[in-house]
Amino acid sequence: MAILPTKDYPNIASGGTQGDASKIRVENLIGFARIPLGLAGPLTIHGEHQKNKVYAPLATVEPTLVASCSRGCKAFESSGGIHAVVLSEGMSRAPVFRFASPIDAVSFYRQVPGLEEELRCWAEDTSRFAKLEKVVPHLLGKDVHARFVYTCGDASGQNMSTIATHKACQKLLAARGTELKIIDFQLEGQMASDKKFANIHVYEPRGVQVFAWGVLSDAVCKVVLGNSAARIHGAVMIGQQGAIRAGMMGSNVNVANILAAMFIACGQDAAS
Structure with a gap:
């Protein structure tokens, strides 16, 4: 993408980048929105x-x-x-594995615990910080939604967990897809509820769960x-x-x- 010339968009030149608009990674850049900042x-x-x-x-x-x-x-x-304690941490991504019949989905659902170590090796190979803590399967019809839950060091980890989960799913499909009767997978099926408030976050927090009083x-x-x-x-x-x-x-x-x-x-x- 070509960067718009700063001479035509003066806000770019004075938007906190010392005039170097090429450092901004936003598509169709035309300027900056200035918002009052209070403390x-x-x-x-x-x-x-x-x-x-x-x-x-x-x-x-x-x-x-x-x-x-x-x-x-x-x-x-x-x-x-205020007093505060951290109770848990877990950034999630929830891919969906698709099957031809409910019985194939049930079979895979029951095998997920035994696949966890393989998935962990593949996922953690993508990052120095992402650690796969658990994989929790949910059976819905002919699909199995699997919540991959990570700790991600000091990062929020949304991109980190996405990249790690994608590789793990690709590796699983390539290595054992035929054996497990996986037709295909989709990287997210909404059970991670990314950027949406959902009831599942009450008992399985996405991010850092903090208790404060x-x-x-x-x-x-x-x-x-x-x-x-x-x-x-x-x-x-x-x-x-x-x-x-x-x-x-x-x-x-x-x-x-x-x-x-x-x-x-x-x-x-x-x-x-």
Whole structure:
């Protein structure tokens, strides 16, 4: 793809790349969207191994988002901060193996545990960091959806797990496809629910599962949040009832826009 000339698109020349638009890997590049960047915090996080005072960069055009987030941080900071522990980690990709009949699919489903070591060798050959932790099969008609779950070092690992799983599936099809009666495979069948919130993530988290908690005193609630702890708790309970009635997945108020603002500020895929 030819890079558009910066003389015709002045935003490119002043978009943070020192005029070198060739370093931007986006198709049909015409410029940059500039988003206001605010800083929320501080907030002390008590982890299992260390304690840190952190700030959150938020890229957003939504008025009051940074202020609201900062006020929440102030309330918890005044109450000793937040405690957090990592419970599990697992980036998944869920290919689908296709068969001519349900009985062939059942046979493969039962053999998946015995194939795990071979799949692990093939998958981990693609990366120094990807480690295949488990393969969990799900039988649906004549198809077997297999959730490949990885740890990926310090990376989010969505591309890493995709590349590793693709190679493992290709190798399996080439080496044992006829024996296992695999007709074909598709790299993803939506059981990984990539970039979509799904019920499966409640009990099989995709990414890092973190358990965090903090305690707000009544005094802090009144001074910082302008209401008593009892009234705030009551509002949360009412919100949960409404969320259940509406069929919502979860009952938070505005976590999504805070996370999106943080992801954009840090150069991450906002859909993740």
